[in-house]
Amino acid sequence: MKLIRGERNQSAIDKLNNKALDECDEVWAAIAYVTDDRSLIKPCYDKKIPLRLWARYDYSIPVRIDILEWFLGRSPLAVCKLIPDIFHPKVIWWRPYGVYIGSANLTQSAWFGNFETGVFLSEDEIEEQGVKPDLETFFEEIDEASHALTKELVADLRDFSQHQHFEEKENARKDFDARRKLPRLENLLSVKKRSGARERHRCEFLQEWSQTLSYIRDIAAKVALPENRPTWVSEKVPSGVHADQFLHAYYYGHVMQKHKAHHREFHTNNAKAPHTALDEAIKWWHSLTAAPNDEDRMMNEWAPFIADKLTVDKIGTLDEKTFVEVFTKVHAFRNYADRANYKSLDLEQKLPSMNSAQRGEYLARRLYKVQNNRGEHILDVLQFLLYGGSASDLSNRLFEVAFDRDRRIPHAGLSTFGEIVGWALPNEFPPRNGRTSKALYALGYDVTIHTE
Numbered sequence: 001m002k003l004i005r006g007e008r009n010q011s012a013i014d015k016l017n018n019k020a021l022d023e024c025d026e027v028w029a030a031i032a033y034v035t036d037d038r039s040l041i042k043p044c045y046d047k048k049i050p051l052r053l054w055a056r057y058d059y060s061i062p063v064r065i066d067i068l069e070w071f072l073g074r075s076p077l078a079v080c081k082l083i084p085d086i087f088h089p090k091v092i093w094w095r096p097y098g099v100y101i102g103s104a105n106l107t108q109s110a111w112f113g114n115f116e117t118g119v120f121l122s123e124d125e126i127e128e129q130g131v132k133p134d135l136e137t138f139f140e141e142i143d144e145a146s147h148a149l150t151k152e153l154v155a156d157l158r159d160f161s162q163h164q165h166f167e168e169k170e171n172a173r174k175d176f177d178a179r180r181k182l183p184r185l186e187n188l189l190s191v192k193k194r195s196g197a198r199e200r201h202r203c204e205f206l207q208e209w210s211q212t213l214s215y216i217r218d219i220a221a222k223v224a225l226p227e228n229r230p231t232w233v234s235e236k237v238p239s240g241v242h243a244d245q246f247l248h249a250y251y252y253g254h255v256m257q258k259h260k261a262h263h264r265e266f267h268t269n270n271a272k273a274p275h276t277a278l279d280e281a282i283k284w285w286h287s288l289t290a291a292p293n294d295e296d297r298m299m300n301e302w303a304p305f306i307a308d309k310l311t312v313d314k315i316g317t318l319d320e321k322t323f324v325e326v327f328t329k330v331h332a333f334r335n336y337a338d339r340a341n342y343k344s345l346d347l348e349q350k351l352p353s354m355n356s357a358q359r360g361e362y363l364a365r366r367l368y369k370v371q372n373n374r375g376e377h378i379l380d381v382l383q384f385l386l387y388g389g390s391a392s393d394l395s396n397r398l399f400e401v402a403f404d405r406d407r408r409i410p411h412a413g414l415s416t417f418g419e420i421v422g423w424a425l426p427n428e429f430p431p432r433n434g435r436t437s438k439a440l441y442a443l444g445y446d447v448t449i450h451t452e
Helices: 012-021 041-046 065-071 108-112 123-128 132-145 151-162 169-179 197-223 239-255 263-270 274-287 295-309 320-327 331-339 356-369 378-387 391-403 414-424 434-442
Strands: 002-005 026-031 051-057 078-084 090-095 098-102 117-122
Touching: 002 012, 012 041, 012 090, 012 098, 012 108, 026 132, 041 051, 041 078, 051 132, 065 078, 065 151, 078 132, 090 132, 098 123, 117 123, 123 132, 151 169, 151 391, 197 239, 197 274, 197 391, 197 434, 239 263, 239 274, 239 295, 239 414, 239 434, 263 274, 263 434, 295 320, 295 414, 320 356, 331 356, 331 414, 331 434, 378 391, 378 414, 391 414, 414 434
Parallel strands: 026 051, 051 078
Antiparallel strands: 002 117, 026 090, 090 098, 098 117
C-alpha cells in the first residue's frame, strides 16, 4: 500500500495514472465531479483501454457538459453513467493493476493544484487483503443505482446550465428538482422499500432500456461513417435503421448457426472486449458487396413505408389493409406470429396449416379489431406510445403499453413496440427487438434479452 499525496511541482496521482495506463486492461472509475478529460478519459480512449465512469448528477452540473457529450457515441470503449444526488466517491480501479481510493475528483485542480491524499493498493494487495469482493460489490451497487447517459439527458443538462445563475444556489436547486430527468436517490441511512414490485420493475426497465438505447445509438454513429458503410447502403438511410440492419445481418450471419442462436457463447468470448468484437463486425459489414439477408429491402423499402404510415397525422386513420401491411413488415411481430400456437391464435388445430406470411396477416387482422381493458384499439395505443408526450418520456410510455394490464393489447408486446418506435421515429430512436438484444449480447454488451 502506498500513500498518494499532493506534492509541490508534481502530481503523484497523475504519475500513478500514467504508469497504470501502461499496465492495465480496463479502468473502472467512480468519481463524483469530473471537469478534466485530459488526464484519464481521453488517454484511455486513445490507448483503446475500456473505461467505465460513474459520476454524479445534480443541480450543480458535476460533470462538464462537453465531457458528457463526448461520451455519446463512444461506447462500448468509453461508457459514462450518472448517479443522482448522494454520490461522492473518488475511486479509480486500473484493472488488473491496482486501485486508488482518496479525495481527488477528476479535475485539474484536484490532480495538479490541491492538497489531496489517498491510498493505492496494487492488485496483489487487493487480493491478499481480501478487498476485491467488497470493491466489486461497491461497483455493482453504484451501477445498479446509475442511469445511462442519453442525448436527451445531456441536452436537458445543457439547457439547464445555460439558464441558471449558480450564485442563487437554492433557486437553482429548486429549478433543477422541478425538471429533473433522473429520480432523486434517498440517503442510504433513510432509504426504505416504499415502492412496490411494479415500480421497481419500471425503474429497472427504464435504466436498462436507456443504456441499451445509448449502445445502439453509438453503433449507429459508427456504421453510418463513410469508411464503415457498405457501398450498397445509401447515406440517406437513417443511422438508427442502418444500425438495426447491421445487427440483423450480424445475428443471422454469425450468431445464428444451424437454426440455433449462439449468443451466450459469443458473449462469453466477447464480454471482456466488446469494442474489439464490434470493430471486427463493422469491418465484416463494410466488406459485404450485397445484403446477406434482405437488409437492403428493409432499409430502402419497408422502413420508409412504415415511417410514412405511422406519422402523427396518419396513424389514427389507418384502415385494416394498410395496418396489416405495416405490421407484417415488423420483424418482431412476424416472428411472434410464426411461432404462436394455434390455441393462442383462437384457431382449431384441424384447420389447414398456414405458412409464415398467412400467420402474420391473420394475426395482424385480429390485432386490428381487439381492444385493451381501457377500451382502446391498437391505433390508440400506438398514438399514445409515439406521440402521447415528449420524446424524453417515450421509454415510460413504452413500459406502460408493454406491461400495464389495462393498456396492453393481446399479441403485441415489448419487442414489437420497441421495433415500431424505431421505424416510426428513426432519427430519434433506433429500433430494438429481441433479435437486436441477442446481437448486442453476442457482441459482449451487458443487455437484457426481453421476450414477448
